[in-house]
Amino acid sequence: MVDLNRRALLKGRLRPGSSPQTQPIRMPWLIAEDAFTDRCTRCQACQQACPEQIIIRADGGYPELDFQRGECTFCRACADSCPEPLFRDAGEAPWQQIASMSETLCLAHNNVMCRSCEDSCEPQAISFRPQAGRVARPLIDPDLCNGCGACVSSCPQQAITLTKTSEVPYGG
Numbered sequence: 001m002v003d004l005n006r007r008a009l010l011k012g013r014l015r016p017g018s019s020p021q022t023q024p025i026r027m028p029w030l031i032a033e034d035a036f037t038d039r040c041t042r043c044q045a046c047q048q049a050c051p052e053q054i055i056i057r058a059d060g061g062y063p064e065l066d067f068q069r070g071e072c073t074f075c076r077a078c079a080d081s082c083p084e085p086l087f088r089d090a091g092e093a094p095w096q097q098i099a100s101m102s103e104t105l106c107l108a109h110n111n112v113m114c115r116s117c118e119d120s121c122e123p124q125a126i127s128f129r130p131q132a133g134r135v136a137r138p139l140i141d142p143d144l145c146n147g148c149g150a151c152v153s154s155c156p157q158q159a160i161t162l163t164k165t166s167e168v169p170y171g172g
């Protein structure tokens, strides 16, 4: 069943401040944001362990993900390196976030041929719908998107961002 919150995000109907989407995007399998910021010692072990080098030192010295640098491969090197109990078990869902696309920025939505994001998406969550008399436009399937972020850096317009669909249901 499709989460309506995810659909709303894809259509840009949720506003900043109205949902967890305004929270920073951090590593997969993390405990809830409040518990994380309480307990993370900002030791940077996760940043040094990430083979994709997508973890950056951000506001307050806390680690955040920068998908302009690459994608998350769900390798769990960050979780394995962390000396604190801040990560959930590997058997649980890594996170609740999906890619969303700005129709204002997207070239194809402005009738300019572009399909750069399509090839970057391993789960094939991005498809292009033919439009009569116009170039095909991309759509992101919220049920297929795993939030890996691979599409973000592939877009020449920086039209794609990752957005949390809800907070993880754990207190940590």
Ligand code: SF4
Pocket (backbone or CB within 6 Å): 027, 028, 049, 050, 051, 052, 053, 054, 055, 071, 072, 073, 074, 075, 076, 077, 078, 079
């Ligand atoms: S799971 Fe792997 S690729 Fe993803 S943030 Fe952690 S270390 Fe980096």
Ligand code: SF4
Pocket (backbone or CB within 6 Å): 101, 105, 106, 107, 108, 109, 114, 115, 116, 117, 118, 138, 154, 155, 156, 157, 158, 159, 160
């Ligand atoms: S790569 Fe960016 S500009 Fe090109 S179709 Fe995808 S979202 Fe649009």
Ligand code: SF4
Pocket (backbone or CB within 6 Å): 098, 099, 120, 121, 122, 123, 124, 125, 126, 140, 144, 145, 146, 147, 148, 149, 150, 151, 152
């Ligand atoms: S975040 Fe990953 S799975 Fe989702 S649309 Fe982008 S490339 Fe595909």
